[in-house]
Amino acid sequence: MNNVYYGKLIFELSKPGRIGYSLPTSDIQGYCIDNLPECVTRKNQLDLPEADELTVARHYTNMSNNNFGVDTGFYPLGSCTMKYNPKVNEEMAALPGFNIHPSTPNAMAQGALELYDELQKILSEIAGLSRFTLNPYAGAHGELTGLMVIRKYHMQRGDVTRTKIIVPDSAHGTNPASAAVCGLQIVQVKSTTDGTVDIEDLKPLLGPDIAGMMMTNPNTLGIFERKIPEIARLVHECGGLMYYDGANLNPMLGVCRPGDMGFDVMHINLHKTFSTPHGGGGPGSGPVGVRTGLEQYLPNPQVVRNVDGTYSTTNDDQSLGRVSGWLGNFGIIIRAYAYLLSLGRENINMAGKLSVLNANYIKECLRSHYKLPIDGLCKHEFVFDGLKDEYAGDRHSPDHVTTLDVAKRLLDYGFHAPTIYFPLLFHEAMMIEPTETESKDTLDEFIAVMKQIAEEAKANPELLKTAPHSTPIRRLDDVKAVKEPRFIY
Numbered sequence: 001m002n003n004v005y006y007g008k009l010i011f012e013l014s015k016p017g018r019i020g021y022s023l024p025t026s027d028i029q030g031y032c033i034d035n036l037p038e039c040v041t042r043k044n045q046l047d048l049p050e051a052d053e054l055t056v057a058r059h060y061t062n063m064s065n066n067n068f069g070v071d072t073g074f075y076p077l078g079s080c081t082m083k084y085n086p087k088v089n090e091e092m093a094a095l096p097g098f099n100i101h102p103s104t105p106n107a108m109a110q111g112a113l114e115l116y117d118e119l120q121k122i123l124s125e126i127a128g129l130s131r132f133t134l135n136p137y138a139g140a141h142g143e144l145t146g147l148m149v150i151r152k153y154h155m156q157r158g159d160v161t162r163t164k165i166i167v168p169d170s171a172h173g174t175n176p177a178s179a180a181v182c183g184l185q186i187v188q189v190k191s192t193t194d195g196t197v198d199i200e201d202l203k204p205l206l207g208p209d210i211a212g213m214m215m216t217n218p219n220t221l222g223i224f225e226r227k228i229p230e231i232a233r234l235v236h237e238c239g240g241l242m243y244y245d246g247a248n249l250n251p252m253l254g255v256c257r258p259g260d261m262g263f264d265v266m267h268i269n270l271h272k273t274f275s276t277p278h279g280g281g282g283p284g285s286g287p288v289g290v291r292t293g294l295e296q297y298l299p300n301p302q303v304v305r306n307v308d309g310t311y312s313t314t315n316d317d318q319s320l321g322r323v324s325g326w327l328g329n330f331g332i333i334i335r336a337y338a339y340l341l342s343l344g345r346e347n348i349n350m351a352g353k354l355s356v357l358n359a360n361y362i363k364e365c366l367r368s369h370y371k372l373p374i375d376g377l378c379k380h381e382f383v384f385d386g387l388k389d390e391y392a393g394d395r396h397s398p399d400h401v402t403t404l405d406v407a408k409r410l411l412d413y414g415f416h417a418p419t420i421y422f423p424l425l426f427h428e429a430m431m432i433e434p435t436e437t438e439s440k441d442t443l444d445e446f447i448a449v450m451k452q453i454a455e456e457a458k459a460n461p462e463l464l465k466t467a468p469h470s471t472p473i474r475r476l477d478d479v480k481a482v483k484e485p486r487f488i489y
């Protein structure tokens with residue numbers, strides 16, 4: 001992999017006068033560079049790299065080889081659902097008919113609006129709710145939108161004292177962050193030793209200042225929250241609404257529905273559960289659904305199907321307002337729609353069951369070598385608390401092998417590391433989510449490598465302490481990388 005192009009900035013490969021592409025002369029009469037008005041012409045040369053096409057192709061191909069993606073290898077990053085995204089969805093999103101400007105008049109965008117409405121309806125059915133907006137751009141954006149719906153609901157009723165939201169200690173970090181951005185005060189509720197919400201800790205928190213409660217189910221430990229009906233009853237009795245973080249809806253698909261569990265508002269991550277390549281911060285889509293009676297608070301614009309079968313966008317007076325410029329990240333909406341249609345009603349529930357089977361298979365095969373803090377069936381993911389002591393060595397010795405060392409060593413074997421040091425409930429957390437798209441062969445290889453790493457930790461801890469050894473970039477100083485970032489582009 002190391003060649004003259006490797007690891008260089010494109011500016012370092014630049015040679016004055018090198019050209020990769022020649023622009024054709026403009027064929028529009030009267031509009032050539034020479035007669036542009038003085039005020040818009042550039043006075044100095046732009047400092048751009050100059051390179052031939054082959055150099056550019058090699059530069060970017062070498063760069064992409066430094067990356068790791070689902071198409072490169074197994075990527076068991078917990079809470080991220082890094083599953084395989086069928087390429088046919090990419091083809092659908094690239095259909096020229098969908099390549100329309102967001103301000104295209106409704107009359108000329110009927111197909112796009114129909115797709116929006118259809119997906120909204122399918123998601124409503126999957127979730128057991130009344131209506132979805134597809135406007136929010138990410139999971140966290142969906143959380144904020146959903147919490148704004150809850151706030152709007154209380155305000156409309158003149159119930160202005162509800163300024164607090166209950167969030168479990170196991171929640172994804174975006175939950176408290178979104179609540180804070182929404183202007184709500186966060187009240188934390190503890191988990192019991194089995195990893196679920198502690199009802200006895202919850203009861204005293206409930207009162208006239210509670211706007212609602214945010215829950216993830218299965219929670220971020222991969223545990224199904226069995227007491228949801230009771231929790232929902234308690235929160236509703238005190239006047240609050242139930243918010244469901246459905247970022248990782250995989251294990252529930254076609255098996256059970258948040259609306260039936262008593263949730264009032266939720267978001268879904270299309271880029272996790274419904275097949276869009278993601279990572280590195282985007283692109284995303286975080287549709288928000290609500291139960292009957294809350295539809296009018298959803299953000300504007302809303303897509304509606306008229307009685308004559310045509311589609312319009314409307315603005316509701318009671319809406320919380322706009323959360324996005326247009327109707328969301330449309331390319332991702334198309335991918336989700338294509339994904340759902342290709343699976344169909346008959347097959348969608350296989351996705352959930354397989355993701356649960358795969359996670360439990362890895363967990364049971366590896367519990368001989370890794371600490372399992374919460375026993376029992378998990379859903380689509382689970383958490384180990386690092387290597388067992390007999391493999392990790394003495395905690396006070398410099399040779400003690402940590403979760404970070406195991407994660408780095410996994411890279412040498414061509415696997416992406418799991419999510420590490422999250423959730424914060426365990427010191428050496430290692431959160432594994434295999435997803436439903438992996439074959440048993442891949443799972444078996446991963447299990448064998450994880451066992452091999454445990455043996456290495458015992459026999460030669462230095463090998464793990466200095467890992468990775470075979471990646472283009474070795475172990476980084478995390479603190480220095482944040483303080484002195486070097487961006488290559």
Ligand SMILES: *Cc1c(COP(=O)(O)O)cnc(C)c1O
Pocket residue numbers: 079080138139140141172174175216220245247248269284285286
């Ligand atoms: C990924 C995730 C989110 C946030 O989604 P983004 O699209 O990254 O903003 C929220 N909650 C849970 C449980 C998640 O896994």
